[in-house]
Amino acid sequence: MNGQNRGECYFPVMVTVLDNAPREKFSDPLLTAKGETRASVGFRELRTLWINTGTLCNIECANCYIHSSPTDDRLTYISAAEAASFFDEAAGFSDALPEIGFTGGEPFMNPDMLAMTGDALARGHAVLILTNAMQPMLRPRVKAGLLALNETYGRQLSLRVSLDHYTETLHDAERGAGSFAKAMEGLRWLAENGFAVSVAGRTVTGEPEDEQRGGYAAVFERENIRIDANNAAMLVLFPEMDEKADVPEITTACWGILHVDPANMMCATSRMVVKRKGAAAPAVVACTLLPDDPQFEMGTTLEESVRPVQLNHRHCAKFCVLGGASCSAS
Template sequence: MAHNPSPFADLSARPLDAAKFRDPLVTAKGERRASVALRALETLWLNTGTLCNLACTSCYIASSPRNDALVYLSLAEAVAYLEEAAALGTREIGFTGGEPFMNPDMVPMIAAALARGFDVLVLTNAMRPMRRFEAALAPLAGPKLTMRVSLDHHSQSVHEAERGAGTWAKAVDGLRWLSEAGFRVAVAGRQLPGETEAEARAGYQRLFEALGITVDAGLVLFPPMDAAADVPEITEACWDILHLSPDAMMCASSRMVVKPRGADRPHVVACTLLPYDPQFALGETLADASGKVMLNHPHCAKFCVLGGASCSG
């Protein structure tokens, strides 16, 4: 699929300064690197696989119709983690990909999470992979299940610059189906560089009203990211300097399960943004993955500490 130039940054970009983010314990300046302890596993993400029906210009995980670097998670594998998470008192299960509905076990995995009393969040582009499961998916609608649809902007031109020609109408149609079928619906979007949050939210609200869509679970806006920006490393002193708590970071309350191609079984990683980096692979069980995370990656600074982002609801 051909793409127009995107206004969004490539979140997979490495730092301009090659001396940074090399040692997990100390920064390039020799200062003690910040770390984050897991205070409680509030959200467990299950990555269903990196295959996607789209090849978006700035996908941080490089999902595409050909990228199976992370293979499909099976229902049996998912259930094992759901059981462990239930024993730990986890509140929420998030499903992400790729496009989760490329995975043939997707609907049974949602049902298994709901049956165990979890709040469930599914990130989807609401296009054909989801629509083929309408009959099986519709009975699962209810207050415990939120479907978060990606609309990269409130304008068709910007959305299609990111996702490809013809994607806008299909995404909007899927969003409309979810709303009419009674699902709790959220939308994930982004601000353009130079666009204020208030302007972005007003634009999305006008769109929802024009479409007659109820977005009852909220609009999540991700800030613009500059891939060319050289970000600072986060030291232990930064928490006081920035007036932030490590407990507010994503890795203080969440983990993600992935299954790399060729692996016998899945394992747990620290963050939804870092599924490939081996230093963030924490073990095969949730218990194994309960240790602290060293913030030794540009995403830790750019997206989480300085960007204030969170993938969960």
């Protein structure tokens, strides 16, 4: 760390480097603002293949990391046939079949969602669906399809419901008035019908983790929902992602300083497929957090995506390295 700040990975927003030219943070894929070697993560194995179903969503959150909304279709609906081609490639890609994760937008907005889920399950994949559990999921056709899949495949299928906070006030402040009640309706329906279900919350309030988990536990007990709030896999608390926040850059030295193994980073074991509006074919990106940054686009096949990822984004630092978070269930 060049003799300064050896106990932490911190760099000022802008510094003067040797050529006296100012360099902003996260502006160079190979070097930090301080001129040190930026950390990268090599690919190890495909444990989770994410399918982004499209950025259209039934609601618009105040701080949506992927900027989904009822009108934003820059990532358009991927079709069942397009998803199937990646399932085909994934079958021989790793020693074990990867988990298939579906995210959006709201996945149940996609008309092929049930078909894609059924295809992945029939091939033997474990499937995780990230959903807000609101109206798109609660349509009669979708509920009937989910019940049939759950009856056939049981715990092979799981759903993770977004519940940003255990209080209606703070959840609705993020997702809109009435959204907490609707999400709870969907969560109750899933629990009552025996689905494998978990919840994703946010740590935006700054309250102690045990206090936050206690708040969720009270909600789950009140609603008779069998989720252990103290189980980190059943209640996932994600760090808030602020695109304007000043966060440290991660250098190669940071792995040792922070005692973090790069093999545990999400981009070491996962990739996401997106379909850009107007594109002839889907593309593979490094992770679920950065579908719009061109430096994280890895090609059009899984094979092309097998190369190191430079951690040249604040989300890499805040969410993954410092936050220790991962979207996957595996």
